[in-house]
Amino acid sequence: MAESGSDVHSLSPDRFLEEVHSFEFWFHAVEGYLSATRFGRRPQTQEAPLSESERDRLITVLCHYCVGETAALEASSGLIAIAPNRLAKVFLATQVVDEGRHLEVLLHRLQDLGVTEPEQEIERRATGSLLAFKRRLLELVEGRDWEAAIFAQNVILESLEFTVFQAHAETADPVTRDVLQGIVKDERRHIGFGENELGRRLKVSPHVRARLAAVRHELDPLVLASCDETMAQLGTPPAERPEIGRSYLAAVHRLGFA
Amino acid sequence: MADFLSAYSIQYWLESCPQGYLEDTEYGHAPGETEPALLLDDPQLRQQSIRTTVQLVVGERCALAASSGLINAAPDEASKRYLATQTLDEARHVEIFTQRLYDLGVKKTELEDVLREHANPNLVKFAEVLLEKVDKKDFVAGVVGQNIVLEGMAFTVFEMLHAGVKGVNPKFAHTLSGTIADERRHVGFGENRIGSLIKEHPEKKPEIERMQRDMSYYMLATFADAFRRAPDAAERKRLAQDLGGRPEASWHGVDLATADPKDMEQALADTVLKEFKTRLGRIGIEYQSPVRP
Numbered sequence: 352m353a354e355s356g357s358d359v360h361s362l363s364p365d366r367f368l369e370e371v372h373s374f375e376f377w378f379h380a381v382e383g384y385l386s387a388t389r390f391g392r393r394p395q396t397q398e399a400p401l402s403e404s405e406r407d408r409l410i411t412v413l414c415h416y417c418v419g420e421t422a423a424l425e426a427s428s429g430l431i432a433i434a435p436n437r438l439a440k441v442f443l444a445t446q447v448v449d450e451g452r453h454l455e456v457l458l459h460r461l462q463d464l465g466v467t468e469p470e471q472e473i474e475r476r477a478t479g480s481l482l483a484f485k486r487r488l489l490e491l492v493e494g495r496d497w498e499a500a501i502f503a504q505n506v507i508l509e510s511l512e513f514t515v516f517q518a519h520a521e522t523a524d525p526v527t528r529d530v531l532q533g534i535v536k537d538e539r540r541h542i543g544f545g546e547n548e549l550g551r552r553l554k555v556s557p558h559v560r561a562r563l564a565a566v567r568h569e570l571d572p573l574v575l576a577s578c579d580e581t582m583a584q585l586g587t588p589p590a591e592r593p594e595i596g597r598s599y600l601a602a603v604h605r606l607g608f609a
Numbered sequence: 610m611a612d613f614l615s616a617y618s619i620q621y622w623l624e625s626c627p628q629g630y631l632e633d634t635e636y637g638h639a640p641g642e643t644e645p646a647l648l649l650d651d652p653q654l655r656q657q658s659i660r661t662t663v664q665l666v667v668g669e670r671c672a673l674a675a676s677s678g679l680i681n682a683a684p685d686e687a688s689k690r691y692l693a694t695q696t697l698d699e700a701r702h703v704e705i706f707t708q709r710l711y712d713l714g715v716k717k718t719e720l721e722d723v724l725r726e727h728a729n730p731n732l733v734k735f736a737e738v739l740l741e742k743v744d745k746k747d748f749v750a751g752v753v754g755q756n757i758v759l760e761g762m763a764f765t766v767f768e769m770l771h772a773g774v775k776g777v778n779p780k781f782a783h784t785l786s787g788t789i790a791d792e793r794r795h796v797g798f799g800e801n802r803i804g805s806l807i808k809e810h811p812e813k814k815p816e817i818e819r820m821q822r823d824m825s826y827y828m829l830a831t832f833a834d835a836f837r838r839a840p841d842a843a844e845r846k847r848l849a850q851d852l853g854g855r856p857e858a859s860w861h862g863v864d865l866a867t868a869d870p871k872d873m874e875q876a877l878a879d880t881v882l883k884e885f886k887t888r889l890g891r892i893g894i895e896y897q898s899p900v901r902p
Contacts, residue, residue: 365717374701375636378627386628390620424689428680428696431673437703437720440673444700447677451693452619454686470686489681 372442372544381449384536391456391530398463399524409527410464412519412584414476415577417457417469419512422485424450426504429492433500442544449537456530463526480576484508487570498552502563503570505545510602511574513538515581518595522585542602550607567603574599617691617798626698630790637705637787642780644712647851654848657840659713661770663727664835665706668763671736673699675743675755682746684806691798695756698791705784729834735759735827738820738902749806750817756799757888758824764792765881769873772860777853796888804892814894821889822897829878829899836874842867 362370370376387393401409427446434440461469488508491500513535520531553560575596582592633639648654676695683689707720715723739754767789775782807814840848846866858865863876886896 374697374704378631382627385623421686421689424693425681428677428693431677431696437707441700441704444673444677444697447680447693448619448622448697451690452623455619455690458686 368438368547372438374441374445377442377445377540380540381537384533388529388533390459391452391533392526393529396525396529398526401464401524406464408584408586409524410461410466410472411476412581413457413461413464413527414469414473415478415481415581415584416512416516417454417461417473418477418481418485419508420450420454420457421473422481422488423504423508423512424454425485426488426492426500426508429489430497430500430504433492433495433497435497439548446541446544449541453534453537456533460527460530478577478580480573480580484570484573484577487573491566498549498559499562499566501545501548502566505541506549506603507567507570507574509538509541509545511578511599513542514595514599514602515578518582518587518598519585546607553607571600617687617694617794619690619694622694622794626694626791626794631787634783634787636708637701637784638780639783642783644709644780645778645853647848648778649714655713657838659710659715659723660727660838661835662706662709662713663724664729664732664831666703666710666724667728667732667736668759669699669702669706671739672755672759672763673703675739675751675759678740678743678746679748679751679755682743682748682751684748688802691802695795695798698795702788702791705788709781709784729831731827731830731834735824735831738823738827742820747813749803749810749813750820752799752803752806753817753889753892753894754820754824756795757803757892758821758828758885760792760795760799761884761888762828762881764789764796765877765884767792769860769865769877769880773858773865776858800888800891807893817894818897821885821894822900823902825882825885825897826899826901828881832874832878836870839870839873842869 385391424447427443427450431440431443431447434443458469461472466472488500488503491503494500516531516535516538520528520535523531549559549563578596578599579592582595583589587595631637644658648658673696676692676699680689680692680696683692710720710723711717739751739759742750742754767785771782771785771789774785807817839845861876861880863873865873868876882896889896
């Protein structure tokens with residue numbers, strides 16, 4: 352493992368992958384921002400009062416997030432079986448526990464907000480576009496399509512969550528902000544894995560790009576619809592919602608998969 | 610169920626494992642600890658350590674495939690989240706035992722060949738029986754196979770190995786003690802979660818009992834192969850002295866330094882099977898004596 356404080360980017364490509372896909376790297380990365388939290392919340396963060404309608408809208412949004420995180424948990428665990436090498440398997444195992452933690456902290460937040468049966472509430476408030484996205488993602492995993500499934504999960508879903516959670520954190524109550532900011536830090540790592548894994552494959556197999564474009568063409572409408580539904584619940588004015596959608600599209604574009 | 614599963618939350622896992630007994634470790638041992646020089650210099654001893662470690666990697670790869678595969682089959686969110694922690698535990702075990710192979714001089718480019726060359730065929734069959742249940746998304750059978758049979762075996766084997774090396778190889782002993790702590794948690798989940806599911810699905814008992822019988826057979830066959838290759842008592846005692854450690858290493862009433870390999874094999878098999886009987890009894894499954902499938 353790299354010396355503490357040394358720059359992993361100075362390592363050779365093979366050594367870099369060995370390092371950043373390891374349990375050791377994950378542990379040191381999360382230790383920095385999770386060690387002083389419980390269920391994603393810093394002890395000094397105080398609850399801010401919410402009106403009944405604000406509380407209800409927040410519950411709906413958190414239920415949407417739980418659907419996305421459950422999809423990510425089930426997909427990342429399923430991907431371990433088809434990962435092409437040990438390093439990818441170990442990285443995905445760290446992602447599995449990250450996704451499980453996201454689900455746990457969101458469920459815990461729902462309980463804070465007075466939801467006694469979170470699982471039923473999630474089922475009741477889930478949107479059709481998110482459920483359709485989840486179904487399609489798990490089909491790609493079941494079909495053992497490594498590139499398409501990694502693209503759908505670590506690029507599309509993670510970029511969506513990254514964009515929406517960041518936007519939400521800016522206006523969220525303090526406790527929800529803590530929870531979302533901790534999640535966003537993990538998403539960066541997951542997007543990095545997807546970008547690196549697919550980037551290397553596209554170099555040697557450029558034809559994969561066309562297949563990924565088809566996957567994106569199929570999933571983008573679902574992503575944009577769920578983005579819009581969540582923003583509506585957050586009270587984002589309709590005029591500003593396309594901006595969030597554009598941020599998501601720009602995030603995917605930056606990764607080179609436009 | 611909800612209360613019991615709260616003890617298996619990711620928050621609890623973070624506090625007790627990465628921020629608890631793994632704090633300040635590197636690949637499971639204290640930073641700077643190395644394998645004893647004699648073990649690296651003696652070709653026969655090094656080869657024997659590689660062979661033993663290969664079986665640990667094979668077992669942990671199976672556990673990683675099984676625990677991750679069971680997440681999608683889990684009937685509730687809390688079990689999925691618990692299995693997420695177990696998935697990462699197993700991945701860590703794969704990583705630290707693979708690292709030990711590198712520490713023993715295996716080149717990264719040769720890893721898969723070394724694993725293929727030394728993996729015990731009976732251990733591979735043991736894994737196949739379990740992974741067949743996981744592939745069918747059979748949660749109840751999968752958890753019994755993984756968290757009671759596989760983890761029960763691993764727990765006892767690691768304890769025996771730990772007792773054997775703690776006086777002569779602190780690095781490997783520390784690596785093992787972290788995995789033993791993990792396995793204890795996994796076995797606990799299996800017992801606590803599956804009991805109620807077996808009560809709900811009594812029709813699954815015969816199939817699960819068959820699986821346990823087959824897995825136990827391949828486990829005993831693996832032990833027999835391993836101890837057949839083990840050095841005799843005089844050789845082990847000499848090695849322990851050369852390594853500068855205490856020659857005595859008692860485990861379940863057996864002196865691992867002086868016992869005949871046959872007696873060690875018997876002690877290990879008896880201990881694991883006794884544990885199986887106890888744990889299976891707790892979840893309402895009748896232990897089956899191993900028979901060749």
